[in-house]
Amino acid sequence: MKNKSQILGVFNDPDVVSTAVDELLRNNIPIKDVFSPFPLEHVWKKLNMKTRIPYATFLYGVLGTVATFAFLYWSSVINYPLIFGGKPTDSLSFVIIMFVLAILSGVIFTLATYLIREKLWPGKVVNLPDPRSTDDKFVIVIEKDMDMDEATVRQIDELLKKSGATEVNMSNV
Amino acid sequence: MYNIKVRGVLIEGNKGYHDITQDVTNPLLSKTTPKWWWIASFVTTSMLIWGIWGFYNTIAVGTGTWGLNNSVSWGFAIINFVWWIGIGHAGTAFSIFLLVLHQRWRTSINRAAEAMTIFAVMAAGMFPMIHMGRIWDGFFVFPYPNTRGPLWDNFNSPLFWDVTAISTYLTASFLFWYVGMIPDFASIRERTVSIVKKKIYGILSLGWLGSARGWLRFESAALLMGGLTAPLVVSVHSIVAMDFAAGIVPGWHSTIFPPFFVVGAIFSGFAMVLTLMIIVRKVYxxxxxxxxxxxxxxxxxxxxxxxxxxxAYISEIFVAWYSNSPYEMYVFFKNRAIGDYEFEFWAMITCNAIIPQLFWFKKIRKNITMVFIISIFINIGMWFERFVIVVTSLSKTWLPSTWHSYTPTLTEVAIFVGTLGFFIMGILMFLRFLPMMAISELKGVLKETSIVKENTKSHEE
Incomplete structure (x- = not known):
């Protein structure tokens, strides 16, 4: 990846980015990524991006509930069936702890899944193609292959500028 | 969530995206710490030190240093515990309820409210721990394989539910808070020129990029974590209420308690947010x-x-009368409305149910000083509410021979003041070192808010 360079279209406005994405897609130019200081919902839809995190979360919730019930049942019915207050050992009030721990497992494992899928960890060193994309710029990244000829590059350049890019840069990151 | 409509102008002045980054990160990137910060932290540290003395006294001598007695076996510790937990509901109520309800006006407040939650819940957590008397045996409350039988916890006890619910609440709120800050840490990482700060915020940002897929997953994960944590707001305080309602003490044994406590928690949480935000917006x-x-x-x-x-207050009193139970009636009519604790009772009614009604007047809502004063009254009123619930019910129960009144001792007051110091210290640290407003979320509402502005302008013309 290092020896491939990238074409960066830098924009000032989220709505312009979204029309630029349309324009690029219409011309069959593959967009590698869009960096932005805040989420751009339109762009995900246009680039046809989806995430399966919600299914994972559902699974974690179910597993959390089942595991908690198994533990409560095992500890209070099988392992040490102590009767207090004349109440049955397998009590309905297990529901409360199951509910709370289902949430806990959902939250913790959703976060873990997110961090793993996104490959984030403390101390990870990253180089942004354009650091201003964490501040006030929106950056469309187009990968430039080695075999891409000058004419195509110029065409992409023009297309980006025509659709509202304030700058078009090259990057090796 | 970029395409959701906003109601009214959320960010005033002609701000650009860059202005937002600067405005929020300037205080934490500046080399000099403001003088008021040092003064405030000096005061809070002194409070904290006094609190540590109270802690030490309790652990070294025992809970005999408290004003508790055979009748009033729950005193300041439980009052303050419930009060802090109530305040701790602000963050979640604010950021998560309003997130799920798509109320975009939360954006400039949610981060600070979440920080409040973390520190308030930590302050609350100190009380059950110290209330055990033998804090070194504190791990007994967790279910773990042991040599005592193996004897497990009583999973039917509200006190155990409390342990579960509050530790879950703290964990979930903290993770949600942290996840929300990841993109902002990246903004700071890219902005700072100091090598040390770049390193620290770089580690905290976990290598955040802000790519389209990254944002998609981030939004999805944050919304799920928020949505999951939202029911905890209801469950945590319901469970705290059941610590009382599951007992048969007159004045506690009532089905209204869980919803009453949840509403009370949101009430005190919002009031504390108001108190804090009025100060923050002024100072910064x-x-x-x-x-x-x-x-x-x-x-x-x-x-x-x-x-x-x-x-809720009225229906409690009504049910006490309607139940025709002499003990219930005694608590409400002889030991709350009149009697030894009438001041606390009427302070609670006045501060919580009467004074906030002044907010009906637009003039008062517009007067920041008045709003600030009323928010302080609510904080005090909610503290009195917990005092009334705990002390009046316990002090005079069935047998007059067991009646005993309660006054807190210096050690108890010290611990309370210490937790106040801890809370304010935490907030001060937050204001100094962390992004106190969600930078990326503010940028997300900027565009709509400027459209609203243009529309109102053209409408006026």
């Missing part, structure tokens, strides 16, 4: 982010919640 000159409109919205919520509180 954030009037353009935390606008009149924001304060107005919180005041309106408080008016409504105050009415619910009023109705």
């Amino acid at each position: 000159k954030y009037e353009e982010y935390v606008t009149q409109r924001h304060l107005d919205a919180i005041a309106r919520v408080l008016t409504f919640v105050s009415l619910i509180m009023g109705v």
